[in-house]
Amino acid sequence: MNDVLVVDDDPHLLKALKITLHAHGYTVVTAPDGESALRSAARHPFGVIVLDLGLPDMDGTTVITRLRQWSSVPVLVLSARHGSNDKVTALDAGADDYVTKPFGLDELLARLRAIQRRTIQADEAPVITTPSFTVDLAMRRVTRNGQDVRLTPTEWGILELLVRNPEKLITQQQLLTEIWGSAYTKEANYLRVYMAQLRRKLEQEPGNPRHLLTEAGIGYRFQP
Amino acid sequence: MNDVLVVDDDPHLLKALKITLHAHGYTVVTAPDGESALRSAARHPFGVIVLDLGLPDMDGTTVITRLRQWSSVPVLVLSARHGSNDKVTALDAGADDYVTKPFGLDELLARLRAIQRRTIQADEAPVITTPSFTVDLAMRRVTRNGQDVRLTPTEWGILELLVRNPEKLITQQQLLTEIWGSAYTKEANYLRVYMAQLRRKLEQEPGNPRHLLTEAGIGYRFQP
DNA sequence: TCCGGGCGTTAAGAATCCGTCAGGAACCGG
DNA sequence: CCGGTTCCTGACGGATTCTTAACGCCCGGA
Secondary structure, eight states: OOEEEEEOSOHHHHHHHHHHHHHTTOEEEEESSHHHHHHHHHHSOOSEEEEESOOSSSOHHHHHHHHHTTOOOOEEEEEOSSSOSHHHHHHHHTOOEEEESSOOHHHHHHHHHHHHHHHHHHHSOSEEEOSSOEEETTTTEEEETTEEOOOOHHHHHHHHHHHTSTTOEEEHHHHHHHHTOGGGTTOHHHHHHHHHHHHHHHOSSTTSOSSEEEETTTEEEEOO | OOEEEEEOSOHHHHHHHHHHHHHTTOEEEEESSHHHHHHHHHHSOOSEEEEESOOSSSOHHHHHHHHHTTOOOOEEEEEOOSSOSHHHHHHHHTOOEEEESSOOHHHHHHHHHHHHHHHHTOOOOOEEEOSSOEEETTTTEEEETTEEOOOOHHHHHHHHHHHTSTTOEEEHHHHHHHHTOGGGTTOHHHHHHHHHHHHHHHOSSTTSOSSEEEETTTEEEEOO
């Protein structure tokens, strides 16, 4: 469970990450390119995969797509450029989160811990609880301060998708295609309207949300 | 009881599942297609069957249908696409639960545990009481203020399905397919008529129901 | 400093859904 | 054959939900 696969073509970075992660209790396996990464992931079940998007043999998004055909091991993406949209495509392909290079090791470790929390929680949680509301996925019911909260079907769909993936960054496209269908990927307007409604119904302070967070330009994230 | 049959045509997934499940105490047998799965299930009594819907030789739903002709072993379905309805048909055919690919191994394990819990406690206390009426599932009898209430077969079917899942939201489709059959999923009209009749017979205040609740756009819920 | 894109918020019309009623068809037992 | 019960169907107002547009805010880039 504490096994990490780090995929990068830079030997220096690999070495540094191996040392740091090992010092924090992780067992580290490294891979220099996409093919060997996929082979390694098939042979051994990792708790998380750290994947650089700039690989010599294949696009990082391709690695995620091929990996996602049979595994759902969490993937943390290392994105090179700041303003580029490759991290969005990587998230659409199934990545869980991203860190922009150059990154601080503290940030990377924090993201790794977050991902591990999330996978542990996903273990058995038909009921998700936050300080301000509770979601029962099996009963399809939301309560706040002991009171039932009425959600419309669309509101529930969005909330369920976010809550089923705690701390995972869900892109706007993922939300739109999942709730409205793939023909509505341009209607980011809908998301703003419904996220506002959800926050008004669930957040203590809708203008300053603590659990339904916005990742500007990318998507939304549920924080337990 | 801890024997699991995993049916999938992807050797990678089979291998990964075999390793993981074995590590969690299950005895795993694998099958690559529907025919061998049915043969294997006939030869050995499994505690649960994990079945991928996308098989090379036959439709996954067909496997369930043929299996259900002689066995009631729990079936956990692996569904490929997110938005498709094959999981609905699989559940209609007799599957117990489903997991959408790609799935987390934690989620799969949780579902397996849930299924085992459910099969163990199959027999239940068949009398449900509310402040305004009482339902005896074994006797097939409903009383209100000590008086028997006459229910038509259709009314009983709806009430039974709701009462057997207290506090759980039952979708319109579930009700329609359960009572009228899967060809009637568009006739939400029926539900409105019969829910009104049930409320008139059972609720203290039919216009303001306290136990047979409507969830607009989704379905109905029984509140004890 | 100005500009523009992305976001949150609000409101109003359109579309959908629900409860209700009633008439007629189908079914069943006597 | 007949009376009674159950079921199906359509229609109606009222309520809920969805869609769409518009406006102001904030922040980063020019």
